[in-house]
Amino acid sequence: MFNIGITERKERERLARKIEIINAAERVFFEKGFENSTMDDIAKEAEFTKKTIYSYFKSKEELYFEIMLSGFNVLNELFDKIINEDIESSELEKISKFGKVFIEFSKNYPGYFRIIAGYENKDFDFKVEDDNSLIKKCYTAGQYSIEVLNSCIINGMKKGELIEDADSNTICLLLWSTMMGYIGLLNKKVKYINAYYNKNIENSMEDGITILLKSIKK
Secondary structure (H helix, E strand, C coil): CHHHHHHHHHHHHHHHHHHHHHHHHHHHHHHHCCCCCCHHHHHHHHCCCHHHHHHHCCCHHHHHHHHHHHHHHHHHHHHHHHHHHCCCCCHHHHHHHHHHHHHHHHHHCHHHHHHHHHCCCCHHHHHCCCCCCHHHHHHHHHHHHHHHHHHHHHHHHHCCCECCCCCHHHHHHHHHHHHHHHHHHHHHCHHHHHHHHCCCHHHHHHHHHHHHHHCCEC
16 A cells, blocks of 8 residues: 555645646747757746756657647647537628637737647648547547548538538638638738738737638538
8 A cells, every 4th residue: 555655645746746747848839849858948938957948849740849849739629619609690600600619729829829830730740640649649639630620521511501512621721721821921010010000909809700701601
C-alpha cells in the first residue's frame, strides 16, 4: 500500500510538471511564434533545466502538437455548444453560428487560433499509424469540427436550404479555409482597416461570413 501511494504521488507530480511545461511553451509560442521560439526559451519560462524539458518532450514540434490539440478541444467544445443549443435551427443558421464561433475563438483564444491556422501539414503526419499518437489525436480532433460542419452542409442540401450542384466536402473545405483565412487576415490588419476603411473588425468578420454563406444558399 505504501509503495502504491508513492507511485501515485510521483505520477501526479510528473503529470503536474508536464502541464507546467506545456503551459510555459504556450506562453512562449504565443508571444514569440513557433519559429522564433527555442527549447531554451521554454526551459527558462518553465523554470526547469532543458534536460528536464527533453525528459518529457522529444522536440519543440511535440509541444506544438500538445498545444494545437488543446486548441482543437476548445474549438470543438464551442461547436458542440452550438449544436446542442440550436437543435431547431436551420442548417444555414447553424453554419452561420459556426462562423461566429470562429470569430469568438479568434478573439478569446488568439494564440490557439494562430497555432491551428498556421500549421502546415507534413508528409510524416500521414505515415503515423498509432491512433494513440499525439499527431493522430490532433488530426482526429481537427477532423471532428470539420465533420460537424460538413454534416450541417449535407443536411442543408437534403432540406433544400443549400445548393445541391456541388460536393459537400468541397463546400466544407471552402467555408473552413475561407473563414480561418479571412478572420486571420483581419486580425493582422486591425489598424490598417480602421484607418483606411473606418470599419470595426468584428463587424467586418461577420459581414464577410454573411456574404460567404450567400454563395451556398439555394
